[in-house]
Amino acid sequence: MRAVLMREQGGPEVLKVEEVPVPERKTGEVLIRTEAIGVPYYEIQQRSGALPAGELPAVFGHEAAGTVAEADDAALVGRRVVAMSMAGGAYAELFVAPREDTFPIPDDLDAVNAVAAAVPASIALALVRTAKLAKGETVLIEAGGGAIGGYLARFAADQRIIVTTGAGKAASVEHLNPDLVLDHDDPGWRAKLPDGIDVVFAAIGGPETTELLDRMTPGRGRILVYGLLSGALPSITAADLLPRGLTMTGFGGMGFIADVRAARPPALDRVAGGLRTAIDRTYPLDEVAKAHQRVESREVSGKVVLLP
Numbered sequence: 001m002r003a004v005l006m007r008e009q010g011g012p013e014v015l016k017v018e019e020v021p022v023p024e025r026k027t028g029e030v031l032i033r034t035e036a037i038g039v040p041y042y043e044i045q046q047r048s049g050a051l052p053a054g055e056l057p058a059v060f061g062h063e064a065a066g067t068v069a070e071a072d073d074a075a076l077v078g079r080r081v082v083a084m085s086m087a088g089g090a091y092a093e094l095f096v097a098p099r100e101d102t103f104p105i106p107d108d109l110d111a112v113n114a115v116a117a118a119v120p121a122s123i124a125l126a127l128v129r130t131a132k133l134a135k136g137e138t139v140l141i142e143a144g145g146g147a148i149g150g151y152l153a154r155f156a157a158d159q160r161i162i163v164t165t166g167a168g169k170a171a172s173v174e175h176l177n178p179d180l181v182l183d184h185d186d187p188g189w190r191a192k193l194p195d196g197i198d199v200v201f202a203a204i205g206g207p208e209t210t211e212l213l214d215r216m217t218p219g220r221g222r223i224l225v226y227g228l229l230s231g232a233l234p235s236i237t238a239a240d241l242l243p244r245g246l247t248m249t250g251f252g253g254m255g256f257i258a259d260v261r262a263a264r265p266p267a268l269d270r271v272a273g274g275l276r277t278a279i280d281r282t283y284p285l286d287e288v289a290k291a292h293q294r295v296e297s298r299e300v301s302g303k304v305v306l307l308p
């Protein structure tokens with residue numbers, strides 16, 4: 001089968017389409033013939049070396065939608081599904097994913113929209129559920145122009161919402177009806193925040209995250225850290241949190257996966273019901289390097305999807 005193999009981390013050119021053996025499916029896994037493959041931002045960081053990429057060479061990618069070719073349960077064969085695997089292997093004609101991370105695609109949802117939305121919508125729903133938002137709270141959504149940020153804004157629509165986005169991109173988040181939009185490419189953006197922020201969905205990270213603390217509601221403010229778009233996690237410590245009575249929770253790895261799995265069916269239903277994320281462009285698998293360049297350029301408005 002054709003697949004994108006990564007032998008080393010580096011620029012987009014390290015991603016090469018090659019003929020590789022069909023992956024072996026083990027018990028508890030599903031073999032999927034892919035129709036659409038997602039390119040989330042963290043994969044840009046894994047490819048470039050900003051995040052670890054595991055053992056190489058390996059078939060790259062973590063999210064795909066398609067049709068089940070093999071499964072323990074024969075009734076699943078032929079079903080349209082969307083799946084993700086932390087073990088990689090999604091940038092390929094055939095992809096093995098854990099059964100527990102494979103979900104039926106609701107009718108009326110095509111593969112491109114399913115893969116674009118499944119992971120961000122379910123992560124956003126899990127985050128919003130964990131935040132236990134109270135009516136009227138003020139919520140800061142970092143990188144609101146991204147897929148997860150967009151769903152966070154829509155799932156927290158009853159709150160007062162502050163959204164950050166890249167320079168010149170404020171118009172792209174207008175549909176989220178934010179109360180305030182700040183440009184996160186401006187190094188001084190945190191100084192422009194109002195007081196009384198109750199919840200921060202923190203995707204950017206870095207040492208400057210501490211600048212948020214004095215804007216947060218003492219005793220009630222909570223920071224939910226789920227991304228490190230700047231390349232570094234927030235450098236906040238207990239010594240920062242304790243005197244202000246704030247909490248900070250990390251969302252990642254196996255500790256968060258149960259919440260994300262539980263959120264996936266209701267999130268997919270919301271997507272099928274019309275809560276889509278924008279599709280920026282699709283690229284054939286052969287143009288995987290162009291797809292990565294496009295996401296990395298940050299000129300995108302919406303998701304980039306590969307077609308095998």
Ligand SMILES: NC(=O)c1ccc[n+]([C@@H]2O[C@H](COP(=O)([O-])OP(=O)(O)OC[C@H]3O[C@@H](n4cnc5c(N)ncnc54)[C@H](OP(=O)(O)O)[C@@H]3O)[C@@H](O)[C@H]2O)c1
Nearest residue numbers: 041042143145146147148165166226227228229251252298
């Ligand atoms: N914890 C988890 O389980 C989990 C799972 C998946 C993803 N994530 C993380 O969630 C974050 C967002 O993912 P996504 O899928 O929503 O991304 P996406 O749809 O690909 O969008 C990327 C977003 O990142 C922003 N961005 C890129 N570089 C940035 C920088 N240096 N500073 C500030 N913003 C920057 C872009 O903003 P502009 O172009 O508007 O500037 C855009 O909003 C990523 O950090 C990813 O690693 C976490």
